[in-house]
Amino acid sequence: xxxxxxxxxxxxELGAAGMPxxxxxxxxxxxxxxxxxxxxxxxxxxxxxxxxxxSHADFPRFDRVFEAFWxxxxxxxxxxxxxEDTDEEDALRKRSAxxxxxxxxxxxDPAFGERSAATIAYSPDEMxxxxxxxxxxxxxxxxxxxLMVRLLAIIANTRSRRRAPERHGRDINFRRMLRRTALDxxxxxxxxxxxxxxxxxxxxxxxxxxGSMERYSRFLIQFICALRHELPDVDIAVFSTQLTVITPLMxxxxxxxxxxxxxxxxPDWAGGTDIGxxxxxxxxxxxxxxxxxxxxxxxxxxxxxxxxxxxxxxAIRDLRRNAQTLIWLNPLLGFENYQPLCRGIQTALPHLDxxxxxxxxxxxxxxVELLREIW
Amino acid sequence: xxxSIDDLETQFCRQGYIADxxxxxxxxxxxxxxxxxxxxxxxxxxxxxxxxxLAAILDTELIRLQCYEGxxxxxxxYEWNYPRQMLELRMEEARGIDKAxxxxxxxxxxxxxxxxxxxAIQTRGPQPPVLLIDEIxxxxxxxxxxxxxxxxxxxxxxxxxxxxxxxHPPLVVLTSNRTREVHDALKRRCLYHWIDYPTLEKExxxxxxxxxxxxxxxxxxxxxxxxxxxxxxxxxxPGVAETIDWAHALLALGxxxxxxxxxxxxxxxxxxxxxxxxxxxxxxxxxxIADAGNAAS
Numbered sequence: 001x002x003x004x005x006x007x008x009x010x011x012x013e014l015g016a017a018g019m020p021x022x023x024x025x026x027x028x029x030x031x032x033x034x035x036x037x038x039x040x041x042x043x044x045x046x047x048x049x050x051x052x053x054x055s056h057a058d059f060p061r062f063d064r065v066f067e068a069f070w071x072x073x074x075x076x077x078x079x080x081x082x083x084e085d086t087d088e089e090d091a092l093r094k095r096s097a098x099x100x101x102x103x104x105x106x107x108x109d110p111a112f113g114e115r116s117a118a119t120i121a122y123s124p125d126e127m128x129x130x131x132x133x134x135x136x137x138x139x140x141x142x143x144x145x146x147l148m149v150r151l152l153a154i155i156a157n158t159r160s161r162r163r164a165p166e167r168h169g170r171d172i173n174f175r176r177m178l179r180r181t182a183l184d185x186x187x188x189x190x191x192x193x194x195x196x197x198x199x200x201x202x203x204x205x206x207x208x209x210x211g212s213m214e215r216y217s218r219f220l221i222q223f224i225c226a227l228r229h230e231l232p233d234v235d236i237a238v239f240s241t242q243l244t245v246i247t248p249l250m251x252x253x254x255x256x257x258x259x260x261x262x263x264x265x266x267p268d269w270a271g272g273t274d275i276g277x278x279x280x281x282x283x284x285x286x287x288x289x290x291x292x293x294x295x296x297x298x299x300x301x302x303x304x305x306x307x308x309x310x311x312x313x314x315a316i317r318d319l320r321r322n323a324q325t326l327i328w329l330n331p332l333l334g335f336e337n338y339q340p341l342c343r344g345i346q347t348a349l350p351h352l353d354x355x356x357x358x359x360x361x362x363x364x365x366x367x368v369e370l371l372r373e374i375w
Numbered sequence: 376x377x378x379s380i381d382d383l384e385t386q387f388c389r390q391g392y393i394a395d396x397x398x399x400x401x402x403x404x405x406x407x408x409x410x411x412x413x414x415x416x417x418x419x420x421x422x423x424x425x426x427x428x429l430a431a432i433l434d435t436e437l438i439r440l441q442c443y444e445g446x447x448x449x450x451x452x453y454e455w456n457y458p459r460q461m462l463e464l465r466m467e468e469a470r471g472i473d474k475a476x477x478x479x480x481x482x483x484x485x486x487x488x489x490x491x492x493x494x495a496i497q498t499r500g501p502q503p504p505v506l507l508i509d510e511i512x513x514x515x516x517x518x519x520x521x522x523x524x525x526x527x528x529x530x531x532x533x534x535x536x537x538x539x540x541x542x543h544p545p546l547v548v549l550t551s552n553r554t555r556e557v558h559d560a561l562k563r564r565c566l567y568h569w570i571d572y573p574t575l576e577k578e579x580x581x582x583x584x585x586x587x588x589x590x591x592x593x594x595x596x597x598x599x600x601x602x603x604x605x606x607x608x609x610x611x612x613p614g615v616a617e618t619i620d621w622a623h624a625l626l627a628l629g630x631x632x633x634x635x636x637x638x639x640x641x642x643x644x645x646x647x648x649x650x651x652x653x654x655x656x657x658x659x660x661x662x663x664i665a666d667a668g669n670a671a672s
Contacts, residue, residue, distance in 0.1 A: 022563065024563075025563065028408065028410060031408055032404050032407075032408065035403070035404065035407045035408075036380070036400065036403075036404070042396055042397075042400075043380065043396070043400055045397075046396060046397040046400035046401065047400060047404060049397070049567075050397075050400065050401040050404060050412075050566040050567060050568060051404075051566060053567060054413075054559060054562035054563050054565075054567045055556075055562070055567070056415060056553075056569040059569065233516075247556065248556060284610065287610070288552065288554035289554050289555055292444060292513065292554065293444065
């Protein structure tokens with residue numbers, strides 16, 4: 001087998017491991033071979049990594065596949081070593097092939113943007129909207145997902161309308177004015193304005209996936225997917241005992257194989273809860289971003305916390321300082337006799353801008369209303 | 376441009392930049408293939424420095440495009456010097472020159488304000504310039520899409536003048552502090568490299584290379600101290616740039632070895648946030664200094 005064939009096989013292995021390689025990248029790698037000593041393993045590795053990997057987070061996986069592949073001699077077929085990974089990925093791919101696509105017509109409904117989210121009550125989905133999210137069965141979940149998408153589409157549409165050009169404004173557009181003048185040959189000309197570039201407010205969702213939130217986990221996954229689908233520039237992080245930022249996972253997401261990906265990459269799904277530590281990690285990760293543009297942080301958690309109270313207090317304080325608006329969604333808040341007595345919530349409460357229930361789709365509808373106003 | 380990776384390594388060393396083989400390979404391949412190199416890493420690890428060193432080695436111009444949110448194509452590419460054009464227009468009209476000629480005259484190159492990307496493409500010289508696109512993660516999606524287009528073709532079309540192509544495509548270095556994920560399409564267009572914090576040995580070499588007058592004992596203590604600090608849970612971990620600054624500061628103060636007083640006085644070189652400074656309590660500090668000192672002797 002020639003080196004080229006090896007490279008092609010290697011690229012397939014990488015694709016199976018979740019790091020797809022394009023033909024252009026393969027070609028570029030082959031072009032590199034003219035300039036480096038391919039016998040030198042380090043140089044070969046460096047060239048391969050520089051061409052085929054585009055994220056620091058993928059380095060460990062790339063290293064594993066690289067070692068496994070290039071250690072083998074020429075004659076041995078390489079799938080055998082990566083059997084485990086390949087099977088799992090195949091299973092995930094099969095599941096994604098069965099996935100249900102979000103109906104397109106829902107996105108195109110022009111009138112929907114005008115109606116408020118409260119009109120959900122007038123549709124046949126009214127009963128579904130009042131059901132507790134933790135109690136939804138899988139097929140009801142799919143329906144709930146459709147409703148969520150419609151809700152989120154409202155926000156998406158509202159935002160895009162805000163970016164339409166303004167005819168009047170405060171900033172005069174000199175560039176266009178002078179061009180007009182140059183063409184007309186006049187000294188006086190119509191004042192043209194430049195639309196004020198609205199500094200985007202970003203949304204970050206911080207989702208509790210610990211054991212106490214287990215009943216909502218299926219719904220949470222759907223919600224996260226719908227959110228990401230409708231609003232592509234939202235960042236999403238999940239936490240339990242530690243924080244995992246899952247935005248990069250969503251870029252290559254199908255809808256159903258997401259559960260599989262989460263199970264892989266979020267080591268502490270349905271584990272214990274250490275809210276303070278996780279919020280501190282969240283602050284560190286998103287600090288630069290939150291300073292750069294106004295950020296709206298939505299925390300989705302029941303507040304049950306087994307971590308250090310002081311750490312939680314200082315972490316929430318820091319978060320409040322950095323974020324423009326802090327919204328806490330509590331699935332337990334919808335229940336009649338619930339009092340937010342647990343320590344986690346008590347600590348956070350003074351720092352929150354909004355503390356809202358998130359137990360059924362109706363309450364999510366109210367959240368959407370709020371987001372429309374403030375985002 | 377460069378004979379081999381070893382040759383590049385020697386040249387980088389001569390400029391005082393200690394680079395590992397992986398980074399050098401990426402830079403070498405970037406220069407040879409004409410593909411941009413994308414350097415990602417924490418602040419202060421020496422990403423921007425790579426471009427400066429490259430420009431020094433090639434004895435060529437370093438053209439820097441600093442990115443920020445809201446940076447648009449005009450600011451990066453070119454803009455017509457409208458006031459000058461208008462003046463020229465009036466003067467020629469006064470002289471009675473016909474409209475067609477005026478139309479041609481005011482769109483000459485001298486009325487063009489060349490911004491970094493255009494300058495990078497237009498620079499003539501024995502060696503191509505180094506184009507540094509700094510902190511691309513601070514720009515927005517629209518700019519990334521625009522940049523992707525430019526980097527694909529390396530040519531710019533100005534409607535009034537024509538298409539401009541470079542003699543030699545510039546060496547392009549993109550840097551990112553990873554405050555957000557840069558779009559995959561842009562990263563895949565480049566050779567990707569992550570610059571990590573250095574190991575202790577590497578950091579000592581860097582300090583001794585950049586601060587030649589420093590004593591070995593002190594440089595060892597400084598680096599051990601910095602390595603320990605980076606393992607702590609600070610809001611903003613200091614980078615290599617901070618280590619070098621601190622070394623310069625201590626040298627200027629005539630310090631021979633780390634003591635609590637000198638460290639306290641110069642802590643602002645390393646930690647830039649009040650919360651971080653407070654975290655480093657007195658007991659902690661003396662323990663860190665003792666550890667750094669003990670290991671050295």
